[in-house]
Amino acid sequence: MFELKLLCPEERVEVVSEAFDALDALSVSVEDADAQTDAERALFGEPGMPAPRPGWERSRVTALFATQPAAEEAARLLALQDFFDGCEILGVTAVPEQDWVRLTQSQFEPVPITGDFWIVPSWHEPPPGAIRTIRLDPGLAFGTGTHPTTRMCLRWIARQGAQAGAAGLGRTLDYGCGSGILAIGAARFGAAPIDAVDIDPAAVQATQDNARANGVELHAGLPEQAQGRYQTVLANILATPLKVLAPLLCAHLAPGGHLVLAGILERQAEELQEAYAPFVRLAVADSEDGWILMVAQG
Ligand SMILES: C[S@@+](CC[C@H](N)C(=O)[O-])C[C@H]1O[C@@H](n2cnc3c(N)ncnc32)[C@H](O)[C@@H]1O
Numbered sequence: 001m002f003e004l005k006l007l008c009p010e011e012r013v014e015v016v017s018e019a020f021d022a023l024d025a026l027s028v029s030v031e032d033a034d035a036q037t038d039a040e041r042a043l044f045g046e047p048g049m050p051a052p053r054p055g056w057e058r059s060r061v062t063a064l065f066a067t068q069p070a071a072e073e074a075a076r077l078l079a080l081q082d083f084f085d086g087c088e089i090l091g092v093t094a095v096p097e098q099d100w101v102r103l104t105q106s107q108f109e110p111v112p113i114t115g116d117f118w119i120v121p122s123w124h125e126p127p128p129g130a131i132r133t134i135r136l137d138p139g140l141a142f143g144t145g146t147h148p149t150t151r152m153c154l155r156w157i158a159r160q161g162a163q164a165g166a167a168g169l170g171r172t173l174d175y176g177c178g179s180g181i182l183a184i185g186a187a188r189f190g191a192a193p194i195d196a197v198d199i200d201p202a203a204v205q206a207t208q209d210n211a212r213a214n215g216v217e218l219h220a221g222l223p224e225q226a227q228g229r230y231q232t233v234l235a236n237i238l239a240t241p242l243k244v245l246a247p248l249l250c251a252h253l254a255p256g257g258h259l260v261l262a263g264i265l266e267r268q269a270e271e272l273q274e275a276y277a278p279f280v281r282l283a284v285a286d287s288e289d290g291w292i293l294m295v296a297q298g
Pocket residue numbers: 141142143144145149150153175176177178179180181182197198199200203223236237241263
């Protein structure tokens with residue numbers, strides 16, 4: 001494949017990008033041509049100052065073409081247009097062949113939660129010693145195990161699951177399930193039955209698909225699907241929604257059950273404790289990279 005690169009003033013970027021579409025470019029990308037130089041300008045405004053103009057002063061526009069003649073013909077045609085005034089062709093270069101699938105896959109390696117509990121992409125063999133695995137590929141919904149908040153929840157599940165033994169984690173609610181990773185992880189430690197809910201229909205679909213791929217039985221749906229009390233309530237969202245959800249999540253917590261909250265920064269611990277104080281006593285149970293896990297018993 002071949003790349004045609006141009007320099008464009010901000011006001012020409014849209015029309016040039018549309019022209020590339022019309023010239024059958026396979027893709028078009030736009031970058032700040034002054035990035036990492038003294039001429040680079042911030043796009044955000046200072047408080048009290050007028051908002052800056054949208055877009056960069058000068059953009060580097062790159063269009064991808066299947067062949068060198070197609071890229072050179074596009075450059076020739078563009079240079080003839082009135083709207084090309086102020087733009088400059090930087091050249092056509094060959095793009096080295098890459099195995100894009102392999103390159104993307106290499107960025108997602110198996111993730112250990114404990115010594116024998118791993119998240120493993122579908123294209124990998126489970127590492128030796130991985131007794132329990134969650135098979136999961138990156139997709140549209142949050143939750144591949146690369147984020148500390150997800151990992152802390154899974155560590156708690158593994159610890160609690162091991163302690164609970166045959167009793168397992170009991171009836172479990174994964175509130176804000178994303179990819180369904182926590183629900184599937186809980187199933188590996190004996191949680192049943194499991195409800196996994198999310199406000200995002202794409203997350204509900206991802207959870208259903210991932211559960212099926214992992215041979216896990218659960219009920220995925222929108223938040224109204226959460227009904228009654230649960231022995232384990234997991235919610236990895238963010239501090240603000242978690243505060244708003246305090247009465248609802250606590251109403252779903254069975255007496256003696258565990259409430260497990262993540263998506264909270266260290267400095268937000270007290271505000272979460274205050275929001276949940278009318279219902280339960282939250283305590284910090286784990287931390288990683290500035291994020292904390294907070295747990296309470298019903
Ligand atoms: C940080 S992701 C966590 C995904 C997964 N549970 C994990 O631990 O990796 C948060 C998820 O909560 C969902 N969410 C955000 N606000 C919500 C709400 N008020 N009710 C239900 N789900 C919500 C988002 O759509 C998103 O999928």
